[in-house]
Amino acid sequence: MNILLTSTGRRTYLVEYFKQALNGNGKVYASNSNYTYSLSQADDYVLTPLIYSDDYIPFLLEFCIENKIDIIISLFDIDLPILSKNIDVFKAHGIQVVISSSEVIDICNDKWLTYQFLIKNKLTTPKTFVDKNIALEAINDGGLAFPIILKPRWGMGSIGIYKADNIEELDVFYNKIKSEILNSYLKYESEGTIDYSILIQQCIKGKEYGIEVINDLDTNYVNTLCKVKLAMRSGETDQAMTVNDQSLITIGQNLSEKLKHIANLDVDCLEENGDFYVLEMNARFGGQYPFSHLAGANLPLQIIEWCRGKKTNLDNVTIDYDVLCSKDIKPVIINNGN
Template sequence: MNILLTSVGRRTYLVDYFKDALIESQGKVFAANSTFTYAMTHADSYIITPEIYSNNYIDFLLQYCKENNINVIISLFDIDLPILAKNKQKFLDIGVNIIVSSPNVIDICNDKWKTYLFLVERNIPTPKTFLSLPAVHEAIDNNTLELPLIIKPRWGMGSIGIYKAETIDELNIFYKKVKNEIQSTYLKYESALDIDKSVLIQQYISGNEYGLEIINDLDGNYITTFCKQKVAMRSGETDQALTINNPALHKLGELLSRELGHVCILDTDCLEENGKFYILEMNARFGGQYPFSHLAGAHIPKQIIEWISNGQTKNEYVTIKENVLCCKDIKPTIIENN
């Protein structure tokens, strides 16, 4: 089995995890990205692709899959997901399986406004969220909302354009600043769907932050939930985390699984305030917290291969140990030495 990881970015560890998963079958890991990154060099082979929104991106990938006998594609980047989800059948027609949720699920996760509506409609706790500045001012005047508030992109990822407003003046300034940042980064592509409503204002929740990885099989059936308390963050990604066993979070994970019906892994962020858990975001892909689950005993890359090959779930691949404290490290590396 040969696996292509698209939009691999800096996730060297995921390339290594998939290479480890393919040792027994002597398969290969291929990496793709629109710009060169060091993570690509860890793959058995890599390729620089057109940009995701390029008209020939899909045709390029199709041809690359044919030439390299690729069996499976897994994307590691939010922006890549809707493009691949919409074109999944084209890859199936040439015998390539894309591990991606349906276009509707991807839309709900990538569009943070739709995430909010999805959660509210199902009475799943989430911070109050607004799509317009006047509506926020009105809520503050009516005493149904109070500062501080979080301002962030509607179609956002990582730490790009996220600010905490302590005053009305900061609220107005950060709102404009976030819109400008959206238009000057890759967030402009998805935000172009509704640029005038591309900024969200969200209730600030003060409390411990948790990460859930909700695991479904490739048919969208619930398997388990990995729970972690986030100890430290860096650039919008989990930097240190402690694996935990929390029945309330496991129950919440199962509820989200059944309501959403995603495929494989759902990376979810939540906050606890006064004993209540609030869902912040959902990402239908491997996220920055997966290494902590892996270090605690899980092996989702091996489980994906098992699902594809035999349709079975192996408990050893979807189980983590409790009370494992993990962190990420920075390791300087030579790329070239001519």
């Protein structure tokens, strides 16, 4: 079995996890639009056109056919909508894209759709506005209080996230985020809706938690893996401890049943006064997954076994509790000049 991980970026650990899971019974290929260390750690790699290029999907398809790829898994939010809309293109050549439906991807990538989905399904989430005028009315009426959070409607990590303590800061940060959107890859999602591409959100003060909601490839609920986040860096979990929290597990099961995603759903939650708020969802491996892996889970192996037609092995989707883990910085040589 040969696997292609697309848009690997800096997620070298996932390349390693999949290679370990295959255990020599196939190869792990990696792709990215620019060279990164993660590519060098795969069995082989390829540099692709930009995701939004018309050549991207034809290029990937040709590469997959030439290298007898069986499975494609993307590691990047912006890649997901493109791949999800082309599942059948790859399926026609016997290539399985392990990805949720386009509807699920849209709900997760568009934070305004995320908010509407959570409200519709009675899952607690911070008050959120996409229309600045309506948000200002809510502030004047007392329905929204400072401090408030401003962030891009589309995006990932900590790109363009600011906390405003008053109207003046709100205006400054709103215009700053708009400028950042127009000068980054976020401009593609925001094209045509720039005046509705910034969210104004209630600020929840409390502990941060992360859950990974695991479904099988038929969207059936399997398990929820919970962590309390102890440190963050550039919008990613930098240190966390695994926990057993029934409230978070219940949230995970509800999300699974309502959303019907495939494989991993990475979810950010906040706790305030004993209440958990669902903040964001990512239908992919997220930055918190290494902590689950180090605590005993092996989702890469489970995905491979599902693709081989095997049933769920609970050992692959279960973690030990109270395991404290941290990411580290490891300098590496990309080219030694030879």
